[in-house]
Amino acid sequence: MAEARTAERAAQGEGHPSGDERFALLDKTLRKARYQQDQLIEVLHVAQDLFGHLSEDILIYLARQLKLPPSRVYGVATFYHLFSFTAPGRHSATVCMGTACFVKGAEEIVQQLEAAHDVRSGQTTEDGELTVSTARCVGSCGLAPVVVVDGVVTSHQTAESTLAHVGEVLAKEPTEAST
Amino acid sequence: MAKQIDLHDVAHSELEMRSRYTTRVKACSSTACLSAGAGPVRQALDQAAEREDVNSDVQVVPTGCMGMCSSGPLVRVEPRGAEPTMYAQVTPDIATRIIREHVVVRKLIDEHVLDEDQPFFSRQRKIVLGNAGRIDPERIEDYVAEGGYQALAGALNDLAPEEVIEIIDDSGLRGRGGAGYPTAKKWDMLRRAEGSPKYLIANGDEGDQGAYMDRTIMEDDPHRVIEGMIIAAYATGASHGYIYVRAEYPTAVERLERAIRVARRQGLLGRNILGSDFDLQLEVRIGAGAFVCGEETALMASIEGRRGTPSLRPPYPTEKGLWGQPTMINNVETLANVPAIVANGAEWFGEVGTAQSKGTKVFALAGSLVNTGLIEVPMGITLREIVFDIGGGIPNDGVFKAAQSGGPSGGCLPASLLDSPVDYESLRKLGSMMGSGGLVVMDDSMRMPDVARFYMEFCREESCGKCAPCRTGTVQMHALLDRICEGVGRRRDLQHLESLCRTVRQTSLCGLGQSAPNPVVSTLDHFRHEYLDLLVPDVSYNGTAPSVPPRPQAPDPAVTTKGGSR
Ligand SMILES: Cc1cc2nc3c(=O)[nH]c(=O)nc-3n(C[C@H](O)[C@H](O)[C@H](O)COP(=O)(O)O)c2cc1C
Numbered sequence: 204m205a206e207a208r209t210a211e212r213a214a215q216g217e218g219h220p221s222g223d224e225r226f227a228l229l230d231k232t233l234r235k236a237r238y239q240q241d242q243l244i245e246v247l248h249v250a251q252d253l254f255g256h257l258s259e260d261i262l263i264y265l266a267r268q269l270k271l272p273p274s275r276v277y278g279v280a281t282f283y284h285l286f287s288f289t290a291p292g293r294h295s296a297t298v299c300m301g302t303a304c305f306v307k308g309a310e311e312i313v314q315q316l317e318a319a320h321d322v323r324s325g326q327t328t329e330d331g332e333l334t335v336s337t338a339r340c341v342g343s344c345g346l347a348p349v350v351v352v353d354g355v356v357t358s359h360q361t362a363e364s365t366l367a368h369v370g371e372v373l374a375k376e377p378t379e380a381s382t
Numbered sequence: 383m384a385k386q387i388d389l390h391d392v393a394h395s396e397l398e399m400r401s402r403y404t405t406r407v408k409a410c411s412s413t414a415c416l417s418a419g420a421g422p423v424r425q426a427l428d429q430a431a432e433r434e435d436v437n438s439d440v441q442v443v444p445t446g447c448m449g450m451c452s453s454g455p456l457v458r459v460e461p462r463g464a465e466p467t468m469y470a471q472v473t474p475d476i477a478t479r480i481i482r483e484h485v486v487v488r489k490l491i492d493e494h495v496l497d498e499d500q501p502f503f504s505r506q507r508k509i510v511l512g513n514a515g516r517i518d519p520e521r522i523e524d525y526v527a528e529g530g531y532q533a534l535a536g537a538l539n540d541l542a543p544e545e546v547i548e549i550i551d552d553s554g555l556r557g558r559g560g561a562g563y564p565t566a567k568k569w570d571m572l573r574r575a576e577g578s579p580k581y582l583i584a585n586g587d588e589g590d591q592g593a594y595m596d597r598t599i600m601e602d603d604p605h606r607v608i609e610g611m612i613i614a615a616y617a618t619g620a621s622h623g624y625i626y627v628r629a630e631y632p633t634a635v636e637r638l639e640r641a642i643r644v645a646r647r648q649g650l651l652g653r654n655i656l657g658s659d660f661d662l663q664l665e666v667r668i669g670a671g672a673f674v675c676g677e678e679t680a681l682m683a684s685i686e687g688r689r690g691t692p693s694l695r696p697p698y699p700t701e702k703g704l705w706g707q708p709t710m711i712n713n714v715e716t717l718a719n720v721p722a723i724v725a726n727g728a729e730w731f732g733e734v735g736t737a738q739s740k741g742t743k744v745f746a747l748a749g750s751l752v753n754t755g756l757i758e759v760p761m762g763i764t765l766r767e768i769v770f771d772i773g774g775g776i777p778n779d780g781v782f783k784a785a786q787s788g789g790p791s792g793g794c795l796p797a798s799l800l801d802s803p804v805d806y807e808s809l810r811k812l813g814s815m816m817g818s819g820g821l822v823v824m825d826d827s828m829r830m831p832d833v834a835r836f837y838m839e840f841c842r843e844e845s846c847g848k849c850a851p852c853r854t855g856t857v858q859m860h861a862l863l864d865r866i867c868e869g870v871g872r873r874r875d876l877q878h879l880e881s882l883c884r885t886v887r888q889t890s891l892c893g894l895g896q897s898a899p900n901p902v903v904s905t906l907d908h909f910r911h912e913y914l915d916l917l918v919p920d921v922s923y924n925g926t927a928p929s930v931p932p933r934p935q936a937p938d939p940a941v942t943t944k945g946g947s948r
Contacts, residue, residue: 239687240687241685241686241687242687243687243688244667244668244669244670244684244687245667245668247670248629248668248670275688278689279687279688279689282672282689282690282691282846283669283670283671283672283690284670284671284672285629285630285670285671286670300591301591301592302591302592302748302749302786302789302820302822302836303592303748303749303754303822305836306748306749306750306822306824306828307749307750338630339589339591339630339671339673340590340591340592340593340594340630341413341630342413342414342594342597342630342631343413343414343417343451344414344451344592344593344594344746344748344754345414345450345451345452345454345748345754345755346414346417346418346451346452346454347748347749347754349417356413356416356417357417358417358418
C-alpha cells in the first residue's frame with residue numbers, strides 16, 4: 204500500500220537531476236529527517252520501499268547524504284533481516300515460521316514450495332517470477348499455518364493448498380500491483 | 383501553546399453521541415480477523431444498514447481484537463439497554479442477516495451466536511485489554527469516553543512524581559517484557575539518575591514468534607500506551623520518549639503515529655501537558671527485523687541508527703543509555719498497566735494475581751487447542767485452566783503433551799506440571815519462564831527434540847555475532863540437534879550438546895545467548911527418553927560408520943543423570 208502511494212507520488216514527479224523521480228522522494232525523506240545520522244534505518248526503509256531493494260548505488264548515495272562512511276551504511280543495512288539487496292520477484296510467497304505455524308506443519312509447506320519451484324527460501328526463481336521466503340511470525344497465530352501470497356494472508360494452509368494457490372497467482376496475467 | 387483538551391467535555395459528548403444509536407455493532411478489524419475476511423464483513427454491515435435504512439439508529443464500529451481469533455471474523459451486537467450478542471465466523475451473508483434480522487427485528491441468528499459465558503471469556507480478567515475489541519482505536523474520543531487520560535490528569539494535578547512511583551511500587555507491578563523486574567525500582571533509578579535529558583523507551587519489538595500481545599495493545603488501544611508513557615515520564619523526569627516497534631507491525635506504527643499526532647494537537651504531548659509545566663516529546667522508531675533488538679542495549683543501538691548489537695551491563699541504561707544519557711526501557715504491556723493502576727489505586731491492582739506476581743498477564747494462546755487467540759488472565763492461574771478451560775482442550779481428542787512459554791528463551795512444561803500456577807517464580811523454578819507471553823500448546827504428535835531444534839535454529843539465525851559463545855555455540859548446538867533429530871546422533875553428541883548448553887549459558891554476552899540453551903535443557907529435563915530413542919546405539923567400533931536405523935534404547939544411567947546445568 205505504502206509502496207503504491209509512493210510510486211504514485213513518484214509518477215507525478217517532482218523533478219530530479221537524475222531523471223529518476225524516486226530520488227526526489229528519497230531526498231524529501233532525507234530532508235524531513237534533517238539528515239540526522241540516527242535516522243539511517245528509517246531512511247533505508249523508505250529507500251527499499253521506493254526501489255524494491257537496496258542496490259550498492261543507493262547505499263553509497265545515502266552514505267554521502269548522511270555523511271556516514273559507506274562501511275557504516277553497509278554494516279547497518281546487512282545487519283537487519285528486512286533489508287534486501289537483490290530485486291524481488293514479481294510474486295511472493297512468504298511462509299510464516301512462527302511457533303504456532305511450525306507446530307502445525309509450516310516446514311512441510313516451505314519444503315514443498317522450494318521443491319516445486321526449484322528455489323531456496325529467501326531467493327527468487329530464475330525467471331524472476333516468484334520469491335519464496337519465510338517470516339518470523341505474522342501474528343495470525345489463530346489461523347496457523349499461514350502463508351502470505353502477494354501480501355494477502357491465507358490461513359489454515361497445507362502444502363497442497365499453498366502450491367495450488369501459488370500456481371494460480373503465477374498463471375494470472377502480469378499485473379503491476381506486485382512488487 | 384496547543385489547545386488543551388477538556389476531558390470531561392469530550393467524554394460527555396462522546397457518550398451522548400453513542401446514546402443516540404439504538405444499536406452499536408462492533409466489527410473486529412484486527413489482523414487475525416482481517417485475514418479471516420473481516421474487511422468484506424464490515425462492508426456488508428455498512429451496506430445492509432444503509433439498505434435497511436437504519437443508518438441513523440445503528441452505528442458500525444471497527445474495533446480491535448475481541449480475543450477468540452480462531453472463531454473470527456467476530457461481530458458483537460450491542461443493543462441499547464439489552465444484552466450484547468457475539469457472532470462467530472461471520473461471512474458477508476451472515477453480516478447482512480445480522481442487520482436485517484437481529485438489529486431490525488431483534489431476532490437472533492442462533493446458529494452463529496458465540497456464547498460469551500463460556501470459560502474462554504469468563505475466566506479472563508481484562509485490565510490491559512479492557513478496551514481492545516470495545517473501542518475504535520483510531521478515535522481518541524472513544525478512549526476518553528472510557529475514562530482515558532483521567533489517570534494522567536489526576537497525576538499531574540494531585541500527585542508529585544515520587545508519589546506516582548510510590549503507587550506503582552505498592553501495586554507490585556513487574557516488567558512484562560520477560561524478566562519481571564519491579565517496575566517502580568527502575569522508575570526510581572531513572573528519577574535519581576543524574577543528567578539531562580533523560581529518555582524513556584517503550585519496548586514494542588516483540589520478537590518471540592508466536593506472540594502478538596504487544597502488537598494488539600499498540601494497535602487496539604494506542605492511547606493507553608501513550609498515557610502510560612506520559613505518566614512514566616512525569617514520574618521519572620524523562621523529557622523524550624521513543625516507542626520502538628518492529629517493522630513487521632505496520633498497522634501498529636501507523637496507529638501509534640496517528641495517536642501521537644492527535645495527542646499533541648490536544649495538548650496531551652509536547653509542551654505544558656494539560657496546562658502543567660511538564661513537557662514530553664514522543665516519537666515512534668521502527669526496527670528492521672532483528673530479534674536481538676528486543677534486548678535493551680541492542681534496542682538503544684538500533685534507535686541510534688546503528689547495528690543492533692548488545693553491550694555489556696553495567697553501566698545500566700538508567701546510568702548511561704541513549705546517547706550516553708540516563709534511559710529507561712519498559713515493555714509496552716508494562717506501560718499499558720500504568721493508567722489503570724494510577725486511576726484505581728495500588729490496592730485494586732493487588733487484588734488480582736499472587737503475592738509475588740500481581741495483576742494480569744496477556745498471553746497469545748496458540749498451537750493444538752480448540753480455542754486459540756489472545757487472552758488476559760490473572761497471574762497465578764494454573765496451566766490446566768488455561769489449556770483446558772480457556773483453550774477448550776486439545777482438538778480431535780488429542781493428548782496434551784507440553785506447553786512452551788517464553789519462546790526461544792523459555793522452556794516447556796509437560797502434562798505432569800499442568801497444575802502449576804503461572805507466575806514469574808513458579809515458571810522459573812520449573813525451568814521455563816513467563817517470557818513476554820507466547821504460549822504454544824503441543825499435542826503428542828510433536829517430537830520434542832524437533833521443537834528444541836526449531837528454537838535453536840531461530841537463535842542461530844538471530845545471534846548477532848558479537849560474542850563468540852553465542853555466535854559459534856548456537857551453530858554447533860544446532861548441528862548437534864540436527865544430527866540427533868535425523869537419527870544419526872551418538873551418545874557423545876548428546877554429551878557434547880549438554881556441555882555446550884552450560885558453556886553458552888554461562889559465557890554469552892546478552893540474554894539471547896544466555897537463554898538460547900533453555901529449550902534444549904528443558905526438553906531434556908522432561909523428555910530425555912525422546913532424545914535417547916533417537917540416538918544410534920553404541921556398537922563396538924569396527925571402522926565403518928554404522929548405518930543402523932534409530933531404535934529405542936534403554937536409558938543409560940550414565941547419561942540420564944541430570945546435566946547439572948541448573
Ligand atoms: C534477546 C532478547 C530479546 C528481548 N525481546 C524483548 C521484546 O521483544 N520485548 C520486550 O519488551 N522485552 C524484550 N526483552 C527484554 C528487554 O531487554 C527488557 O528487559 C524489557 O524490555 C524491560 O521491560 P520490562 O521491565 O517492562 O519488562 C528481550 C531481551 C533479550 C535478551
